[in-house]
Amino acid sequence: MESVSLADLPPELQLRILEYLEPSDVFRLRRTCKALHHVSRERTLWISILCRLMDQNTIFEPSFSIPRMSLLQLEYAATSPDRWLRLVHRGGIQNGSEEPMLLRPCHSVVLEDEDEDEDEDEASHSSTSILQNILSLHLVLGGRYLITVSDLWLAVWDLEALGRVDLTNATPLAVTSAIFNRVLLAHRTPDKQGLRILLTSYGDTTYDFYIYEIYPQQKDPKLLKIAQCTVGNTGLGMSIYSMSKNYLLFLRHSSLNLWNFSIGKWCSMSIDWRHHQTIVTESTIAILYDDHVKVWSIPEERHFTRDFAQTSGTAPSFPPACTIQIPSSEDQGVQQCEGLCDWYSGTSQRQFFDYQYIDSQYFRRFELHIHGDLSHGEIIEHDIISNFHDNPWFEPGLVCNNHVVAYWMAENRIHVRTNIVSTGRREKIKTAAEHHEIHDRETMNSSPECNGSTFILLADDSLVEEGFYLCNFCPFSGRLVYVHESGKVMIFDFLSRPPLDDSISLVYLSPRLVNEDSSFHQTPKPANVSELNIKSARLRQLPLDSNDRRRLGSPNSEESTATT
16 A cells, blocks of 8 residues: 655645644644645644643633634644743753752733722722732633632632733722632633632631632623532531532541532541542542542432531441552651642542652652542552752642643742653552662653753742742743732743734744842832833743754744744
8 A cells, every 4th residue: 555645635634633743743844844834824723732732731711712812822822831841841950950940031910900099899999909918819720810819809810911901900800709718729610611719718616618600701700609608617627628510528637528519418428537638530539648548439419418507426437439559668657748739620630649758858749540430549650759948838739731830939939840740650669769769760861851840930038938828820821920028919921922913923932041149030029019010011032042943943043934
């Protein structure tokens, strides 16, 4: 049979094949194959690639207004995770051998309002009143929607206009009065087009849960309270919250509690209180302990029979569907456990978790696999991650293509580390010494793309670890949001935005790296914070070095790109 090259196939088949390629591979074909140049610029191709990457990374779909996006905007959006990973692999420290570099953002913005004289009611309120005394915030994965909670208001902001309009007098997309002093969680609605937001508060005798819902791309979006309940405060304390579809899960000492807020009922069961974390998949609940994981199926709706007011009695005990041993030879207990961000609960995303053992200098990353019938499962160890600081408080992990991104605060700096997670399974290793030996050998023999890379996203003497919940990062968009000590919301973009002129061709741009002692990235004092207002922000493209030009096919390079 005569072979047929890709260039000889009909355009519709070329398009279907290119849809499964990574964005960087499409650009390589565009630069090197004239026959594929036209199909590589098809808008439908980049819509398919962007939708695939959003699904792969569990991105909130309304983050991108795809029907209104130009070809250039689609290309920039689809290449964002790849540009972030190219950045961290090019300049981050490898294996803890050096001090991490400080990133220089492409754009810096302050979300504020200078007018503080407006009436503070739900019909007329200023951004200043909404942004005063922020207690927590959440940047929805995709980087477009920001949720802020103050002592009076819950607000959702649309950041799509950054760099396009003056946001110094910004107003939120939607706002409602709220009571909050405990936990903020955000999830997609089951149809993936809306957001559900959990707020909790507590007093001397009760815990209160509030579920809000918003569809941000509706013509007139509203924050609607769709459910609330009150639980008695027994003095045992609440811990480990997770929200998935129509369920809210929380642990209270030795009981696991599930609230089906769509029907207003709940169920509970007794568990061993020495747990570290939960993992909620599409159909299961897994509880993590020192050396094993217990797995239960999510109860059917008929089992949700109790009202929250019915708190008397001991919760029944149910045997787990399976118990899976964690491959560990550590003698010490677990000092810290962190999994993926709760945004991924109830999705098909791969289930990772990290353990740091007492007196250990490493984090050990595991992946949980559960058989479809819940009869058994497997836990695979992926990596040993160097711990660069004493007792850093890691935030839950974020997914960026085939990498897990973790960020933490130490020494008045926000650090970020990106580690690749292989799709294969590593052979079982019996001892910690064997782990370290294999880790060192792989470190020496592998390319930088196979190792973890660490950067400093922000260096600011005003940062305090107690306020770390006032910080959020989205690797897919390369955007960091945090609350400065002045109370202003700071937005840093580490990836370039598409030019206003769509006739300009796409070039992979990466933010500059600066030395640790550089003062560029120090957050300005309140007196100078206006310098970072969106009104004065200007889109700028960073110069490329010779390696960038060769790799990306810049028009100024010898290997000219066909994107001009």
